Amino acid sequence: MSSHIYKKIEVVGSSQTSIEEAVNNAVAKAAESVRNMRWVEIVETRCHIEEQKVVYWQVTVKIGFTLDEN
Amino acid sequence: MSSHIYKKIEVVGSSQTSIEEAVNNAVAKAAESVRNMRWVEIVETRCHIEEQKVVYWQVTVKIGFTLDEN
Amino acid sequence: MSSHIYKKIEVVGSSQTSIEEAVNNAVAKAAESVRNMRWVEIVETRCHIEEQKVVYWQVTVKIGFTLDEN
Amino acid sequence: MSSHIYKKIEVVGSSQTSIEEAVNNAVAKAAESVRNMRWVEIVETRCHIEEQKVVYWQVTVKIGFTLDEN
Amino acid sequence: MSSHIYKKIEVVGSSQTSIEEAVNNAVAKAAESVRNMRWVEIVETRCHIEEQKVVYWQVTVKIGFTLDEN
Amino acid sequence: MSSHIYKKIEVVGSSQTSIEEAVNNAVAKAAESVRNMRWVEIVETRCHIEEQKVVYWQVTVKIGFTLDEN
Amino acid sequence: MSSHIYKKIEVVGSSQTSIEEAVNNAVAKAAESVRNMRWVEIVETRCHIEEQKVVYWQVTVKIGFTLDEN
Amino acid sequence: MSSHIYKKIEVVGSSQTSIEEAVNNAVAKAAESVRNMRWVEIVETRCHIEEQKVVYWQVTVKIGFTLDEN
Amino acid sequence: MSSHIYKKIEVVGSSQTSIEEAVNNAVAKAAESVRNMRWVEIVETRCHIEEQKVVYWQVTVKIGFTLDEN
Amino acid sequence: MSSHIYKKIEVVGSSQTSIEEAVNNAVAKAAESVRNMRWVEIVETRCHIEEQKVVYWQVTVKIGFTLDEN
C-alpha cells in the first residue's frame, strides 16, 4: 500500500435553503476543477441577511483531495 | 460612498427541528428590537436532551447590523 | 437541591442525510450504554466524499450526562 | 414547551477578595438593567497590581438571559 | 477605592485609509450612545475589495466602558 | 523507571460555594470509579443563575489518571 | 439572485512602511493571477528585524474571490 | 453501506525515545481495553526533564474507535 | 504623559488552598526580582492530585510590569 | 532589497515511519508543482490505525513559497 499525499483548498459555498446544500454547492463547484476529492471540514458558518431575514447560508469548508492518483 | 459602522450582538436561538430554524428564530426575535441586520456568524451549536433524545437545537449566533443608517 | 456532577464523552455520529441526523444517531448509540444524558456540544463537522459527492456527514459531539442519579 | 431565545452580554466584574465575588458583583450590576438571567460563562480572569500585590480580581463574564419572557 | 464594573460591546468600524482610522471611527460612533469608554480590544481585521483593490478597512473591536459611574 | 500511560476523562463538578469546591466535588465523584488520579486541568467555568443570583458554580475539568499501575 | 461560490487563498505580503501597504502588496500580487477578489481576512502580522530595527512588515492574509463569475 | 458511530478517548502515552514511540505506547495500552481503533489525533506534546535533559516524551492523543461493529 | 513599555513574564504559582492564593504566591515570588508589576493574566489552572484528593492548585499566569520607570 | 510576496498551500503528507518523513513526503510532492518553497508550518498530526497499530502518520502542513521570483 502506497502512502498518499493530499491537498486542501478552502471554498465558501452558499445556499438559500440549508447548511448542507451550501456545502454540497461548494463541493459541486470544486468538482469542476479538482479530481479525487476525499473529505470536507466545515470551518465557519455565516448567513447573509436582507430585509431582516436570512437569505443565504454561507459555509466555509476545507476540501481534501488526493494528489498522487492518476 | 460612506464608511459604515456595525454593531454585533450575541443571541441564542432554539428550535425543536433544525439548526437552521434555531438561527431563523434568533434572527426573528432580534428583529423586534434591532433594525438593518446584515449578517449572522454561527458561534456554537448545542442540544438539550430529554428522555435520551435531542429535544432542542440551541445555536449561539452573533448578528451584525448597521449603526449609521436612518 | 443537590449539586450535580456530570461526565462528558466524545462521540462521532454519521448520516447520509443531514448534520442533525448525524447528531441524533450519535445520541441514539450513546443511549445504549449511558443513562441520564442532558446536553450535546457540537465540536466538529466533517463530510466523507465519494465520486465527487458528499456521502456522509460526520459530526463530532460531546455528550454530557448526570453521574449522581440512580 | 416553547422554544426560548436568549441574549448574552459581556461584563467585567471586579473584587478585592476573590474571583467568585468579582463574578457576583458583575451579576449584581447586570441585574439592575437585565431581567431573567440564566447563566454565566467565565471568559477571562485578570488582576490589577499595586505596590507589588494583587489589589483587584477582574473577571470578564458573558451573562445569558431570556428574551422571550414577560 | 471602589471596585468597578465594566460592560463590553462589539462594534465594526470601517475606513478607506487605515486600520487606525477604522478603530477611531468605531469609537466615535460608539461615543454617541455610550459614556465612560475605557479601552478597545481589536478582535479581527478584514478588508472589502472592489476592482481588485482594497477600498475599506473593516476592524471588529470590543469596547469596554464603566457601568458604575455617574 | 517505567514509562507511564495515562487516561483523561472530562467531568463537570458543581458547588453552591466556590470554584475550588466544584473541582473537589468532581474529583470526589470520579474517585468512586477511577483509581490513581494524578492531575486536573480546568477547562471551563460557568454559573447557573436563579432569581438574579449565582446559585451554582459549574466547572468542567479533565482528570488524568494512571492506566499502568495495579 | 444566484448563490455565489468563493475560493480563499492564503498570501503573505510585505512592506517596509506599514501593515496596510503589506496587505495592499499582497492583493496587488494576487491580482496578477486571480480575478473577482471580494475580501481580505488578516490572519497574522509579523516583522523582520535587521540591526535591531523593524525592516519589513509581513502580513498573512486570506483573500476571497468569486468562482462563479465570467 | 451502514453509517458508523465512533467514540473518542483521550490518552497520554510516554516514551524515553521519541514522539512516535509515545504515540505507539498509548495505542498499545488502549488496545488492551478497546477494539476497532481507527485513528489518532495528536493533541499536545510535552517532555519531562530530569537533570537538565529530556527523559520522557509525553504525548496526549485522542483515539477514535468504532462503536457499531461486533 | 509618556508612552509606557511593558514586559510580560510567565510564572506558575501553587497553593494548597485556593486559586487566588496560588496567584498571590506567584506574584510574591516574582516581586523578588521584578519591580513595577502592573497586571496579571490567568492563563491556565491545573491541580496536582495525591491519594485521590487535590493537594495543590497550580495557576499559570502572565505578569506585566513597566520597563521604562526608574 | 525588494519586498517579497509569498503564497501558502495546505498539504497532507503521510508516512509509515515517522512524522518527519510524512512532512518530507508532503514537501517532495509539492516540489513537483511549486518552486521556491521557503518554509513549512505543521498544522495537525494524525495517525491511521489498522489491526490496532499505527500504520500511517498523516501530517497536515502549510508550505510557504515565494511568488515574486523568476
Added chain:
Amino acid sequence: MSSHIYKKIEVVGSSQTSIEEAVNNAVAKAAESVRNMRWVEIVETRCHIEEQKVVYWQVTVKIGFTLDEN
C-alpha cells in the same frame, strides 16, 4: 551551517500615533537589553481611551532573538 537557537520575549509597546509606532517602540526598548533580534510576532492590539477618544495604541508582541551568537 550551524543550527540556531532563539529565545522569545513578550513586550507591550505603546504609541499615541499608530500600531506600527507602538511595535517600533517595543523593539527600541528591547534593544537596550537584548542583542541579535530577528523577528516580531504581533500577539494582541488594544487601545487606551480617555475622554471618549483613543489616546494610546498598545501592541503586545513576541520578539525572537538569537541565543547562540557572540
Added chain:
Amino acid sequence: MSSHIYKKIEVVGSSQTSIEEAVNNAVAKAAESVRNMRWVEIVETRCHIEEQKVVYWQVTVKIGFTLDEN
C-alpha cells in the same frame, strides 16, 4: 511539602535531523543559563526549506523551571 513556584521561558530550537533533536538542542542551550528545569511544552513546529528540501526543524517550546530551589 512546600508549594513550588515555576517560571516558563519560550525558546526555539533547531535541528537538521528531527523534531526531538530540535527540542533537545533548545533544552541544552537553556541549561547554560537556567537551573532546575522540569518540563517542556511544544508550542509550534516549523521547517526551513532550501532547494526544495527541509533543511531545519524549528521547534518552539516553553520550558518550565523551579524558582524556589537553591
